[in-house]
Amino acid sequence: MSDIKIKITNLHKAFGRKVVLDGLDLEIKKGESLVVIGGSGTGKSVLIKCIQGILTPEQGSILIDDEEVVGVSEKEKERLHAKMGMLFQGGALFDSLSVWENVAFGLIENQKMDKKNAKMEAIRVLRQVGLAPDVADLYPSELSGGMQKRVGLARAIATRPEIIFFDEPTTGLDPIMSDVINGLINESVKGLGATALTITHDMASARKIADKIAMLYKGKIIWQGTVKELDKTDNEYVRQFINGSSEGPIKVEV
């Protein structure tokens, strides 16, 4: 077994005439935390959905643990999803279920854990992300944005996945809460020894979470390297992005 967890080669995805991913190549090592940065609408979310099999790319290959995942059957996908966890941008908590039922969802429905143990496990994971046990019986709509993110994180890690996806984990949070969430993400990923793929355009978050950063532009990865290399790079696109300047090679299409 190689130490590459996810290997993406020549990935193409278009919606009608709009090309989103245009021959993307990317490798993520086992236990590595990779952050993909890029402007809004550059196809970061599409990339994650392709890896999860929610979207099917037109062309290219995605290997997870050396197994091809493009075009596999629904049954295979379900098996694959058991390895994965995901923190959604808006939380995507099930609002008809209580907090602990959300966190324990994967445990009850797939790992067939009985309710009592699942609840105990859910409370343990909630505590791990800094939430008190009495939150467990509340409903998602009763929680603040930061707490919802924590619950989303708890749900993503409760099944002890090998791969965790983070979709803009700090969007909509204040800087302090962002830092808290970033810290929790680091703790939980390292705690599980999981491989993490984060997409964000929050550079503070990227710097804190990433072992490695990759920049997505026009459907391709145009640069990748460590955080240290990020500050030294003379790639004009990357420089423009991290400095947040409207002037440079990246033209904002209005």
Next chain:
Amino acid sequence: MIQKFLRRLGQPLVKFFSSLGELSIFVMRSVANCFVPPFYGRNLMRQVMDIGFYSLPVVGLTTIFAGMVIAIQSYSGFSRFGAESAVASVVLISVTRELAPVLSALMVAGRIGAAMAAEIGTMRVTEQIDALTTLSTNPYKYLITPRVVAAVVVLPILVLIGDVIGIFGGYVVGVYQLGFNPANYIKSTIENLETLDITTGVVKAAVFGFIIAIMGCYNGFKSKGGAQGVGEATTNAVVSSSILILIFNYIITGMFFSK
């Protein structure tokens, strides 16, 4: 010029057939998933309560007034040629064959079809459906199957209850307003009661239940673009299921009675 005209003609046509294809795939997947485990009993029970139990007041009100109106109308109509005695059987036939199934289904379509589209649509735009997938739970089995099964099973029961209430409405008007003898009214109702009248109503109800659940879920499932998209999905669900109910009512009636 001609090309432009053809394009304008072709685009909606292509759109229509592609959404028809989408819908067919959706229907096949939903039906196929009804027979493959895992089954989510809790979700099914919730839907049975929602669609069945909580629709009882609406269905009861609809059918009782329908029965009452039919009694008055048929009395005033038939008295022109001295056939007032037919009121009981006219109420019976029209309530069981048409009014109870069609009116109940239309009311339930407004109540439940809209709720399904809104709930599933909101789950779609807030990524809850993707979240289900990433938790290796098939959204069809978890969301669609319980709703379809519950609607198909529960609507016939609702219609049977509606039959009784509707006939009772006709009885109340007939006896207390039109001055029929209660014993005679009941006797002529029972004498005219035929199994076929009830079975067609029940068959219709099952088909209508399927239509309501499928249109509600389908429109919710493919909704996109936030609150506006969900609103659109809700409208489409109610309008399309109502129209389909009326069309299929004609088709089923034709199958049973056009001889």
